[in-house]
Amino acid sequence: MIQLIPEPYKRALLSAIDNADMDSIQKIIEGNRIDVNSYNDDSFSPVIMDVLTSFGIKNEEERLKILLFFLNRGADPNLNCKSGYNSLHIAVQQKKLVRSLDLLLDFGGDVNATDQNGSSVAYWAIQSFPWRTEGEVRQQHLKVIGKIMMLGADLDQKNKFGVAPRDWLKRSPEDLRLLVEQCEKLNPGYTESSTVQPDFPTNYRFPKIVRHIRTNLIPVRGEAETIEGEMLRGLDILQDEAYRNGNANYSKNHKAFAEFILENLTTFTKTNKDDIKRITDAVKKLMKAEYPCLEDDVYDYLTDQICIFHLKINSNEFGTSKKWWKFW
Template identity: 60%
Template structure:
């Protein structure tokens, strides 16, 4: 039996369609008239929640309407800390988008946990201090500063390092004086953190070699290159997926393209795959090489992850072939 709760399909597809078009009144009617579990997942592919659907829809032309729909869900008990399959919750998404500052504040007002981390170990404090006030002025800057103050007063841990060994306090060294002064003032007030006790569930994957994926991810260090070429390819693929899913490739740069090129060259110039597979690998990697077209489906990332694992298995077989029988496994 599944440990996850889903919105019934006949309602989920309608809700998804209305939210995608920004038809929030119609979405509310479905929720109200059918006693929809507001915290159930809307699909079994991305394991997205209604909150995340509202935050990420491109069909919403008015940010006030988006915020009102979000408030409606939160007042009905929607949990802002629920994770989707890609390892993010609503706060991780909202803090990345300037237009979602008002939504971000609503999430914080309704129990958003400021110390829950995204897949790379980054918290909302990390992303807010890193990017919120930069290149802004006037009322927009004031809104950003107010949100940082709220995050701090909810007990944000500035010393929590992400998987690359960088913490929010490190970003303070590079930010403006008004942010530094604001953070210092908040810390002197000794804010109290109230954890939500949210646990990231273990979502099912479509990987053919989940144990190898876990093994390779364990070889990716907080800083510097991974310990094996396969782990480094997986690190690059994770970064490409993270940028597409969370930011829509807003921050896509030459480094991201270099990661894709590295994966492409490593896999296609090896002797592991035949010509047909090389053609398919090339086609899939090229989908990740456009800053203007973020790839938002799992299939390409899952496929390339599997190919990295096949490459890893092949390399291990080659190494074992060189060993005496008593050395295999060492």
């Protein structure tokens, strides 16, 4: 059973986090005995992830103080959000959050925990962490990677695309390769986290069809061959970009995915006018790079529409699943 932030206190708590109001945060949490591992049901992210990703916190010293408050009271850095990644996966990919990552590691962060694509914290540390930093900042990054290695990072653990951290290490700068080599010679031990991930609620009308498309129509790597497979793959990418990065890396390819979804859901299967309007309104929320869509209902609704598309396109009226063409 997932523990949610109690509704009477949710808005006040999230507002206090965005304003870096430590006194109010403490009063709300302790005065109302709120579980520090509670989830925000707007995005189904643990509250510690809301601290980590808050755009309202401009000063990283303030962010560290708030994170430390939650961690000292038992917040688990390994808890996943609904999209399948945890706070460490966010922190390891953002240069400004290197000190937050360091802190999360001190409180039991699992360096081999994987995100929804099977990529570990260690993977992201090797893949992108030290590439474009210099001087004191680079040394800080390398220090954290050293800590990741000494916590038992598995550099041969492959993600679902068949790529392991060691594959990236071969192309890494010399100072990083030397650091990793030194750490591995010490044979560090690894302790797997005991985190039990919650079962997230969904509003899917067709969970079996969603499972079928994800399992059979979306490949491990590259583009799907069917229209519905590629629509769901694109929707997953759009949701991940919004939740993980706040659309910081939103590009013309992301917008093209949204346009592809909109075109196919509204023009191919004799969709009625009311549904066309609702689909259009939902997809338009995914086209605004400056306003990341963090509404689960939007993604759930469009997932259902993709399932309906799948049912229609495989009926006698529409024949077998159609292949799609490269659209950018």
